[in-house]
Amino acid sequence: MRRLPPRALLAVCAAALVPALASCGLLSDSANAEGPALSAPVGVTAQAGSATSVHVMWNRPTSTARVERYEVYRGGKLVRKLPAERHMVDVTGLRAKTRYAFTVRARGTDGSLGPASARVTVTTPASLARDRTAPTRPTGLRGTVDGGRAVSLEWRRATDHKGVVSYDIYQGSAKIHSVGGKETRALVTGLRPDTAYVFSVRARDAADNTSEASGTVRLRTARGKAETGRGTAPSGFEASTRRAKGAYYIDLAWTPPRTGGEVPAYQVFLDGREATTVAWGESAPTGSATYGFYIGKKARETHRVKLRAQLPDGTWGAFSAERTVVTGED
Structure with a gap:
């Protein structure tokens, strides 16, 4: 059997093999403070949206401590502050063909700053001078319900004379997710059971030209508290x-x-x-x-x-x- 490549980071926090939570970095420096300590935001992803922007997403910390806001860092520099209800942001003003690293931290209502999330890296594509032509709109959007908390969306590729860099997924009029320009599928999670949703997709190129929206697809998640399908x-x-x-x-x-x-x-x-x-x-x-x-x-x-x-x-x-x-x- 093929072994894991050297770049793989293995055996993080083995419950049966490494019982000490502190050794896995799960306890913040404020673990002994009064009340529950903030943990790091989870599920952090970064997707280049254009040559000068990156879409960063995350999920709330697993701890029960109350969050006042999130802080997004590029390398060690704080670049954005967002209210607790926001779990994504487009970081703009970046350089083309440049590698960036992002982390996210939660700030508690008591002013405490939680630990940094896992570090994610992304490289912006090359810039395209004087490109004002938007990609064609994605077509053939369809979706399937995957349990009570997720749906899968698929579409046909958009075209662009310089290439599609990303696809933005919208729930109604709000952008909720982005995937790479080579993808024609997205899994949307964190939904509510027995709830109707309307989704659409737009294509974006390196110059930040955005296509018209695809057709919409209407889906209702499964009833009850079903887990992801x-x-x-x-x-x-x-x-x-x-x-x-x-x-x-x-x-x-x-x-x-x-x-x-x-x-x-x-x-x-x-x-x-x-x-x-x-x-x-x-x-x-x-x-x-x-x-x-x-x-x-x-x-x-x-x-x-x-x-x-x-x-x-x-x-x-x-x-x-x-x-x-x-x-x-x-």
């Missing part, structure tokens, strides 16, 4: 064991769910409990993914394993199929 689960999941240097390992292989972008992390569950989180750096696998981990030195032990993917808003999708393996058996 099966479309968010990794597919083709397989597990096997191998023996190396007197010990046994479990090797996993799967295909990432189609979210409209890279899946940055996966939670691996062993025998019904979270064992580890596998997080990639700047280039997460798209076509297929593999991961292997140590399980022990005893033969003929039976284990159950499954995993789930982190979605664009930082929440976790549906579980893959569960596989059973026995150490010492091929």
